[in-house]
Amino acid sequence: MAEHPDGPPELAEVLELAAEAGSALDCRVVCEVRCGPRVFPVHVLTLGNPDPAVPAVGVFGGVHGLERIGAEVALSCLRSLVSRLRWDDSLHRMLDGIRLVFMPLVNPGGLWRGTRANPQGVDLMRNSPVESEHGPPWLLGGQRIGPGLPWYRGVAGAPMEAEAQALCDVVERELMPHAFALCIDCHSGFGLTDRLWFPHAHTARPVEHLPELHALGTLLDQTLLHHRYVFEPQSLQYLSHGDLWDHLYLRSLDAGGGVLLPLTLEMGSWLWVKKNPRQMFSRHGIFNPLIEHRRQRVLRRHVGLLDFLMRAAYSHGRWRPSGPDRPALRERALARWYRQRPGR
Numbered sequence: 001m002a003e004h005p006d007g008p009p010e011l012a013e014v015l016e017l018a019a020e021a022g023s024a025l026d027c028r029v030v031c032e033v034r035c036g037p038r039v040f041p042v043h044v045l046t047l048g049n050p051d052p053a054v055p056a057v058g059v060f061g062g063v064h065g066l067e068r069i070g071a072e073v074a075l076s077c078l079r080s081l082v083s084r085l086r087w088d089d090s091l092h093r094m095l096d097g098i099r100l101v102f103m104p105l106v107n108p109g110g111l112w113r114g115t116r117a118n119p120q121g122v123d124l125m126r127n128s129p130v131e132s133e134h135g136p137p138w139l140l141g142g143q144r145i146g147p148g149l150p151w152y153r154g155v156a157g158a159p160m161e162a163e164a165q166a167l168c169d170v171v172e173r174e175l176m177p178h179a180f181a182l183c184i185d186c187h188s189g190f191g192l193t194d195r196l197w198f199p200h201a202h203t204a205r206p207v208e209h210l211p212e213l214h215a216l217g218t219l220l221d222q223t224l225l226h227h228r229y230v231f232e233p234q235s236l237q238y239l240s241h242g243d244l245w246d247h248l249y250l251r252s253l254d255a256g257g258g259v260l261l262p263l264t265l266e267m268g269s270w271l272w273v274k275k276n277p278r279q280m281f282s283r284h285g286i287f288n289p290l291i292e293h294r295r296q297r298v299l300r301r302h303v304g305l306l307d308f309l310m311r312a313a314y315s316h317g318r319w320r321p322s323g324p325d326r327p328a329l330r331e332r333a334l335a336r337w338y339r340q341r342p343g344r
Contacts, residue, residue, distance in 0.1 A: 018045060021047070025046070030042050033119065043103070046188070049099055058181065059101070060106060066115060073321060075241070076265065101175060114284065131241055132241045153241060164242070167244060202241065214319060265302065
């Protein structure tokens with residue numbers, strides 16, 4: 001995708017989709033980010049029923065500027081919804097009973113510069129005040145040495161970066177008030193396998209809503225037959241400081257009330273490099289499918305996942321475990337994800 005002279009091309013697509021959807025889609029700027037002489041807006045786009053009694057789904061992308069495919073997945077899902085608004089009665093009925101929130105370009109400055117971090121050199125996914133309870137991997141788990149090294153957390157005690165704070169504000173304002181909410185944050189990273197991670201990232205301790213996540217994972221297996229996702233806690237792979245979704249999940253527990261289930265889609269980019277080894281010589285190619293037919297295949301597959309999550313949230317009353325069912329599901333989840341690990 002060629003660079004736009006005034007900013008990332010994905011930014012222009014956000015405005016085009018907002019214009020096409022008209023009054024059905026609310027588009028507003030939640031913060032602005034300076035990148036050299038340019039100032040880029042960060043948008044949130046919402047549609048559906050704002051009533052806190054209905055479930056909600058949040059779709060996020062572009063947190064890391066090198067991982068353009070995450071922003072493209074979020075935008076592709078939004079594009080499909082906007083197109084369906086013209087003709088799909090079933091979508092309009094669903095929108096009466098659900099709230100959808102999109103923040104597809106969290107880090108437009110990073111996308112413009114082609115960097116994982118924002119223009120200040122801060123890794124937004126290491127920027128929250130959450131500290132790991134164990135020793136995370138050096139550098140990878142977040143560092144405060146300086147922005148010249150990767151995974152920089154920012155200055156200790158400083159406010160969160162504007163983009164990270166905007167994401168948190170959107171989740172707290174648009175999703176936490178709802179009785180049930182799912183979030184998915186779209187990334188690409190190392191590995192051959194597509195993974196769906198849920199908290200925690202700062203500790204190996206199981207989350208409070210483990211029964212709900214086990215039920216959702218089972219529903220995924222039963223619905224998207226032969227899917228390629230590994231559904232697991234992030235702590236199975238590595239621990240880190242400053243994870244935004246741990247921060248928001250812990251805040252939702254403190255607030256009480258509704259259920260917030262954050263997920264991270266980690267697309268396995270090694271598969272693209274394996275099929276096209278020349279991508280190793282392009283930093284964009286390490287994290288994004290460069291050949292067009294592979295890019296289209298990736299978008300189709302993951303947009304199907306996002307559609308599943310929206311339907312699962314809309315119908316959460318049919319599959320969410322009730323009080324008597326939760327202890328048994330929690331035991332199954334502990335056996336599946338935690339007890340097989342020595343030392344845990």
